[in-house]
Amino acid sequence: MLDVDMLITKVKEARERAYAPYSHFRVGAALLTQSGRIYTGCNIENAAYGASNCAERTAIFKAVSEGYSSFSAMAIISDAEEYIFPCGICRQVIWEFSHDIDIFVCTADGRWQRHNIKELLPHGFQM
Numbered sequence: 001m002l003d004v005d006m007l008i009t010k011v012k013e014a015r016e017r018a019y020a021p022y023s024h025f026r027v028g029a030a031l032l033t034q035s036g037r038i039y040t041g042c043n044i045e046n047a048a049y050g051a052s053n054c055a056e057r058t059a060i061f062k063a064v065s066e067g068y069s070s071f072s073a074m075a076i077i078s079d080a081e082e083y084i085f086p087c088g089i090c091r092q093v094i095w096e097f098s099h100d101i102d103i104f105v106c107t108a109d110g111r112w113q114r115h116n117i118k119e120l121l122p123h124g125f126q127m
C-alpha cells in the first residue's frame with residue numbers, strides 16, 4: 001500500500017503550490033490515508049502572519065473535511081538541503097488523528113528519512 005516514490009512525487013507537486021510570499025520558504029506535504037488516497041497540502045501564508053497555515057495542516061484539514069481521518073504516512077519537503085520536520089503545532093494535529101503514522105522527512109535533493117509520530121511527539125496531548 002505504501003509507495004514512497006509516489007508519495008515523494010506528490011509532495012514535490014504540492015510544494016510547487018506553496019503560497020509563501022513573506023518567508024519565501026515553500027513547503028509541501030503529502031498525506032496517505034489508510035484507504036490509499038493521497039491528500040496534498042502546501043503552506044499558505046497571510047499578510048497577518050499568524051493567519052498562515054503550514055503544509056502539513058493544510059493536507060490534514062483537506063482530508064478530514066473530505067471524510068478521511070485515518071492516516072498511515074505523510075511526506076514533507078521544502079527547498080532546503082536539510083530534512084524538514086513538522087512544527088510543534090502540526091505534530092499535535094497529526095497526533096490527534098493518528099498515534100502511529102510514519103513521517104517521511106525529505107530534503108530538496110531527494111533524500112528521505114522515516115520517523116514515527118511516537119518519536120516526534122512523545123506524550124501528545126489528548127483529553
Ligand SMILES: O=c1ccn([C@H]2C[C@H](O)[C@@H](CO)O2)c(=O)[nH]1
Pocket residue numbers: 020023025026027042043044045052053054055056084085086087090
Ligand atoms: O513544518 C513546517 C514548517 C514551516 N512551514 C511553513 C510555515 C511558513 O509559511 C513557512 C516558514 O515558517 O514555512 C510549514 O509549512 N511546515
